[in-house]
Structures are given as structure tokens and as C-alpha cells.
Amino acid sequence: MSSAEMSTAEVTVLPRPSFAPPRTQRGAFWRLYRSEMRLLLRRRRNIALLAVLAIVPLLIGVAVKISTPRNGEGPAFLGQITGNGLFLVFTALTVALPLFLPLVIGVVAGDSIAGEAGNGTLRYLLTVPVTRTRLLAVKTLGVASFTALAVLTVALVGLVVGGVLFGLHAFTLLSGDTVSAASGLVRAVFVAAYVVIALFALAAGGLFISTLTENAIAAMATTIGLAVFSALLDAVPQLDRIHGALLTDHWLGFGELLRSNVDAAALIRWSLLHLGYAAVFLSLAWARLSTKDITS
Amino acid sequence: MTAGTAGALTRDSGRSGHPAGPAVRTAGLTRRFGDQIAVDDVDLVVPRGAVYGFLGPNGSGKTTTIRMLLGLLAADSGEIDLLGEPMPASLGSVLPRVGALIEGPAFHLYLSGWDNLRRLDASDRTADPATSRERIGTALARVGLTAAASKRYRQYSLGMKQRLGLAAALLQPRELLVLDEPTNGLDPQGTREVRNLVRELAFDGTTVLVSSHLLAEIEQVATHVGIMAAGRLLRQGPLTEVLADGAAVVRISTPDVTLASGALARSGLTGVVADREAAVVTARLGEHLPEDVLREVVTDGARVRGFAVERPHLEELFVALTGEGFDVLR
């Protein structure tokens, strides 16, 4: 710039920029929820877990097909599979409930917040900002959705494999009465819903544990441990007075849905117990997360 | 001033769509970890439109302060106003106007740079999904990451990660940017780009609070500085004022060392040092005008080869304030 230009240069005062005050967009929560689900489903580990769950009914179905089991052997409903493929759904759920399903839920729920804390993304989510209550809400919904997806994977693969290998016929209830195949299918839907609610109690426990640490692996292991520990207490006869209140005690209670006169009151009572567990765990998680110092 | 140094442009700081007052203000901010005080009674003032260099040795409490500003850590005592609103009470309405890079970037390893930004954009309830693609693309271009947008974060180099962190802070127009060591791991071009980026943003009206150990960088971009040591804010203010604390020195190159030093002493300058070997005389300028000093020297018959008034650089001031010691204090 020449000195002539310098001397004639005038000071131009630009208006102070105005920043539009930020407004909440419509559907913002669901956008975050979809992002959360993408995050869960883009992760190979989580897909592998679902694949393991899919293998359970597949293996059982094939095993039954190539060697018909004698009645009374193996897990519940195994003997009925050859008569009606729909029973594969119930057998597979019975097999997956004690270990495989808690494992999958433990991994996903345990990772939910501890994982974000451990790799540092939690501090960026919170400064976006995602308020802590909103974060817990979306994480809860994400973990609940994955729980439903896990149960659905077992049930749907069971239904398809059972249908293909053994056919879906009129459905003989445990009490001996027979109902239509469609009616049997409706009962299967209720069974799946019951199992989702039961497992959601564990998922909520995993969320709470996940707020306690930045170590995702520890949170996963502890969540799985929670289910194992409850099952362990459930197996000690001396403790039968507390069995009814244990987290895992009524998980297999879905058999009730396969009788002719369903004890709806009991099913509701057990479901409320599971939802009660979930409510307590989620309150604890909220209390912890909303006051937590984020140092990672 | 940033682009204002051209002499032609400046910002009106009087009118404002927002409540007046500094962009960041803390009063008595204190935080302990166990029995150690990490941040001790800090009164930070970052004026609107400033580029505030937040300096201090390792462990002096910069990141802890920043975490408190952003509502990640609770303060033990003290108050925080961010953009005129109390924190953390108004976190939900303040933080959408603030972009932040805190103690290095952090993203999901198995997602691409683009998908990571999309994740952050989706979690911002004030972000318009219709402009998401465009804003992500612009942010990536601004930090020079367009070519690596679809690479997994796991495969990013240190500097690429740092750039992605900056891009995340730039997804929306921000009133305040808080950048904790933004040039960590960047190559010289990257460092320069960040310097230019900060200038550009400041010119667009964004207030920038930037912590860094690169004092020469800060000296080039900052309008204000604050210097922390052992949890306390030792000094803060406009860069020129803070630097003026250190005494300016006149430095005269002359073969006539005796004549020159005599003239300086007679003019009332203190700390006169004559170096006959190097043919240089120095003295503290004090309140004197350099032109008057030079006239005295020349009038006394000294032949002057060179004349300079040297102000201390930020680095010397920093060392003077925080000590020579290399070991972290706590």
C-alpha cells in the first residue's frame, strides 16, 4: 500500500455483527435419536452381537431337524418344535435369556455413557450442548431400542427357521388345548414384548453402571455380572424368600402366555416389578449423571 | 485489532444485539481437586470481540477453568457469566452460541470425519437439518479436511484430528469460541491456517478465548492476554498494556560508546550498559521519548549506526511472571 493510499484511507465502521439467537428445531430430539441408533448399528461389534443372537434359533432348529429329541430332554418346549415351528421361538428365547441376551445388553448398555466418557466424546456432546437429562433420555431410548432389536432378532429368526423347517400349524397350548396358528402368533408377540420389558430392567441397570465410570469394559462386565449374580441368588434355595423380588426371577415367566387361561394378573405384576427396577436404575443414573464432573 | 490493522476497517463495539458486558466474566472462580487448588480465585474478563490468549505453564489451571466455563466441571465457589448469562444455569441457551475445543479433539474412531460431524450436528437441537450437509462441508473446507472427509477417524493423523476438532467448533456461527491448545500437533501450515482462521473469525465478530503454549503465535493474534500460574490469574489485560509492563529498552549501535552512554546518563535514562566490543549501548527507556534521546546522543557527537526501541516479547514477560523453573509445580 502506497503512502498516498494510506493517508486517504478512511476508517469504515462496520456494524457489529448480530448473531441470530439459536432456536430449537422441530423434531430435534428424534434427530438425535436417529443419530444414536445409527451410531449403535454402524458399529461392527453390535452387529456381530446380533448375529450371535440370530445363530441361537438357527442352531437349535437345525439340531432338532437332524436328530429328533426324545421328549423331556433339553430346554423347555424343545420337544414341541417338530410339531410346530412356532415353538422354536420360545425355545430360542429360553436358551438365550440366561446368557446371550444379558451379554448383548450388558455390552450395549454398559458402553452407552462410559464409552462416550472414555473416548472423550461425552464432553463434546455436553458442550454442543445436549443437556444431561436429554442425553440420558436419548441413551435410554437407544438402549431400549437395541434391547427390543435383540429380542426381535431371536424371535424372528426363530419364527422363520421354525416355519421353514417344521411349518406353522395350529398351536397346541401347554394345557393341551389347540388354538389357530394366527392366535399362536399373537401369543408369540406378547411373549416377545414381555421379554423386552424384563430385559429393559437389566438395560437400565447397565445405564446406571455406565454413568459411574469412564471404563466401558468395566461397565459392561459389571452389567453382565448383575444378571449373573441375580441368577446365582435365584439358584440358592435358602434364599427362596427373596427369589420373587430378584431381577431375573420372572424372566422365563413368559411361559404363562402359552396356557389356555393366562394368569394376566401375574404377568402384569412381574412386568411392573421389571419396570420398577428400571425406574430405580434410571433415577440413580439421572442423579449421578446430572451432578457428574466430566474430567475425561 | 485484526484486519483492522489495515487502518480501513473497524468494528462498532457500541451497538449490540446482545446485552452488553464481556463475553466471559468470572468472579472468584475456585476449584479444588482433593486438597489441591487447581483454580484459585480467578476473575477472568474477556471483552466482546477480543482474541484472548489464555496462557500458563503446564498444570496451571487453564483447562480446569475452561471446563468450568462450559459447565463440564462444577466450581467450588465463584460466579461465571458467559455471553452475559449465568453458567451453568443458562447452559442450554448459552452453549449453542459457543464453539469449543477442550483438551484435544475426541471423536468416534469407527466413523468418518464427515459422519462424526454429522453426529455432533444431529445432537445440536438448534441446528437446522436442512443446512446440515452444507455446514459440514463448509466447516471441513475451512480446516482443509475436505479430501479426508470420508476417511475413518481412526486413520487420521494427529494434525487431522486437531483440524476435525476445529471443524466441529465451526459447524455453526459462534459468538464465542473457546479453543484449548488448538495448534497442538499441527504442521507449520496448519498453525498458520489456525492463526488466519482466528483472525477471520474475530473479524466476523466472534470472541475467541484461546489457550496455547505458542507464545509467538499468541503475540501475533491476541488482543488480550491472561497469564495463569499455579491456579492464580497473575495478570490480564490488553496485550499492549501487559507488554508495556516490561520496561522498553533503547539499543544504540555506535562506535562512540563512551559519548553515547554519557549522553544517555545525562538525559536521565537508567540501566545504561556500554558494550565496547559489540559497539552497542543499551538503557531503559523509562518515560523518555525515543526521538529526544536520539537527538541528545547525536548532539553529543556520537556517530549512530543503528537505533532501536525494544519491547520485551510475550515469552520474556511470561518467564518473568511465571518463573524459569521447568518442573511442573504440582
Ligand SMILES: Nc1ncnc2c1ncn2[C@@H]1O[C@H](COP(=O)(O)OP(=O)(O)OP(=O)(O)O)[C@@H](O)[C@H]1O
Ligand atoms: N480430574 C482431575 N483430578 C485431579 N486433579 C486434576 C484433575 N484435572 C486437573 N487436575 C489438576 O489440576 C491442575 C490444573 O490442571 P489443568 O489441566 O487445568 O492445567 P492446564 O493449565 O490446562 O495445563 P496444560 O498446559 O498442561 O494443559 C493440575 O495440577 C492437575 O494435576
Ligand SMILES: [Mg+2]
Ligand atoms: Mg490444559
